[in-house]
Amino acid sequence: MMKHIFDQINYKKLLNEKNRADTLGFSEKKYINTVLETKYNEPVLICYPADLSDFAVTIFLISFIKGKYHRAYMYLIFKDKVMNISDIGVLKDEAKSRGYGDLLMVTALEIAKSKGASIVTGNMIFESSEQRNRQINYYSKYGFQIDENYKLKLVL
Secondary structure: HHHHHHHHHHHHHHHHHHHHHHHHOOOOOOOOEEEEOOOOOOOOEEEEEEOOOOOOOEEEEEEOOOHHHHHHHEEEEEEEEEEEEEEEEOOOHHHHOOOOHHHHHHHHHHHHHHHHHHEEEEEEEEHHHHHHHHHHHHHHHHHOEEOOOOOOEEEE
């Protein structure tokens, strides 16, 4: 019962954030603002530019956990028919392993397809074997090939 109440509060907070973003925007650009749920049924706000004609796209994710906002992001660079994942991150350790990366990747792959990309690339950067193993599992789940230099490639 208590968890359900917190979920309702979190959802209302994110809807308020979505409405604020829809009204004010994050900048001069118009953003798509969508409330989605993680695999743990946690509501989050996903935002990305409505105009995808730029060569660079940033996807933002905002969550509300235990009275605090948390953010995650993915930077994408497009050239010809290739989308490069330039960076991905969750800004606070307490917000990691909550399924945010999955929502970011699904959104990024949808954007790649809408822009006509046929290949997705990137580079794994890690500071420990634990990070390396988490990244290998994460990218492998989406079908990425990972070479010996930890370069990523996915053919769409």
